[in-house]
Amino acid sequence: MNKRVTLKDIAKVLNVTPATVSKALRECDDISKGMQKTVKETAGELGYRPNILARSLINKKSKLLGVVIPDLRISFFTEVTRGIYEEASKLGYEAILMVHDENPENEKKKLEFLSDINVDGILIASADSNENLKLLETISSHGIKIVAWDRKIEGLDFPVVHGDDRKAAFNLTSEIIKQGRKKIAFIGATKSIQLANDRINGFIDAHKHHGISLNENLIVPCERKFEASFNEMKKTLEKINDIDAVVCFGGVVAYGAGSAILELDKSIPDDIMLGEFGDNSLVTRLGVSYYTVNQNPYRIGIEAVNLIVKCIESDGECQIEKDQIIETKILYRNVGARTFDN
Amino acid sequence: MNKRVTLKDIAKVLNVTPATVSKALRECDDISKGMQKTVKETAGELGYRPNILARSLINKKSKLLGVVIPDLRISFFTEVTRGIYEEASKLGYEAILMVHDENPENEKKKLEFLSDINVDGILIASADSNENLKLLETISSHGIKIVAWDRKIEGLDFPVVHGDDRKAAFNLTSEIIKQGRKKIAFIGATKSIQLANDRINGFIDAHKHHGISLNENLIVPCERKFEASFNEMKKTLEKINDIDAVVCFGGVVAYGAGSAILELDKSIPDDIMLGEFGDNSLVTRLGVSYYTVNQNPYRIGIEAVNLIVKCIESDGECQIEKDQIIETKILYRNVGARTFDN
């Protein structure tokens, strides 16, 4: 077990001081070119690697970004993540990925950890809860920049990068209406979430715009969980049996709701048309064709990184940066469609 | 922007030294209970959090595990990952997730990063390449424990946690043979990979066992990429047109090969039966029913963590630990099957 080589080791070999080595390696201009060259050479030979822990202890800059992800099973999230770590790498940052699985307790632990290792910024899609608002504020007050993605953090004004949900919901619902559907349900998410409100509002907008009346009972609140959406959908279908389309809050909900529809021996899309937000590959498990809102998650990731890096490197007034909206598009995912684009 | 609270701050408030505070917080038994209590109280009030960078600078133990993942789009990998971070958390470790996207360059960067932040161990499913063997050895020689998962690292004897691929391939192929298929192709992965050999051998075993002759041309080497498998499958089908089943190396290959089959207007499973390793939700995008090998990825993650933590905490002889084999099972994934188990 060879000890890691440090500045000191290089210094000893060259009979100079660690300070000289440190400066030479970072190409400070008060070190001769010759010295720089020899230092770098022996550093290379010895396989020196800077200890970034020690470094960031002094610098207060770690070049680290924390990424807080709700669930790795939802392709929307993993695609955003991909955008984040690729763009971060391009900008000289390393992205540290953490998953909370929609659990505020987990989220708390992850946030504390990221704060503990002094990341420069945190990109977060927060779990539905207000348990961690204080923590987020504290972290922010320590100078760690925070940017939300996909989900606005209610009550705090961190910038958020997301799709235009109201418009997307309008377009998605309109598309379904154009297919001749008239009794459309909306399932998913509690009212307290901004995202849900936006989508519901877009859903309502479309009804108004096309002159279709809307029964309040068709808007079904529901947790973002498989079982919850399965049960809620089933209950709703048993109560109102002429529903001919369902717009779902997201991938998990769509999977649950779709399962319930199939369970009741209704066909998709013939009996009931399915729409969802996120273009999640999870939904393809149902083996049916459906409408979806592609929110360009990869792009969301990229923009989120650019935003936070701007915040970090301008150091100071990041409040100016406002929410950023990424264009969405409506797709019809045919069974068997063959692409590997997300 | 409030500075972070440090030991020194607490010490100042209580008129003691940082050393005392440090020991009190860690409940060293050379500090009075009373002192411990007051220190902890004010630490709580001030919102103190230890700086784990500084701590691990001294300890040489970071309680960090690095996880190197091939691709977030493959549910097998994300499920292993889930097993890893959940188990790590239980054992008091934090898992840092990194993705290499099957690119050895990326892998190198990630490994260097993990080494730079002094993780205690690295759990890796390496990209197919031998570019990073030297690096892995160096990292290992610095005392960082390494455990492979899913894929053995050729040429180095780090323990690996994986499914019994030969047996699984035997079972999968047997199942397909029992369905009456006789001209079965195997597509995917180059011979240089142990995993590929195991699966191919199991594939061959099954043919022998059931007395079915096997044409060498039916074993098609192919990269783990969508385009590659799509093209190879298409070429093969055009050359040999009575193939009635295809066993695919993994999810990406199955998706590519399946796409090629459908593209040629053959039906799955009627014309050609599809089998794959990994039970990847990606494959469900094809909208067809297929056989798969579920390798219990969640379990693989858990066992990998237990193995590496044992290595780390026994500090010393980890060589004793041998490869660990997780039971697999064959499943038939029906279109529209409704579960949320992976």
Added chain:
DNA sequence: TTGTATGCGTTATCAA
């Protein structure tokens, strides 16, 4: 152009 001294936040080893 190079070296010295000091500090980042923590812990460990002494001495008091």
Added chain:
DNA sequence: TTGATAACGCATACAA
């Protein structure tokens, strides 16, 4: 039982 001091690996004023 508590305090002083040095150290972890690195960076930065400042002195030489």
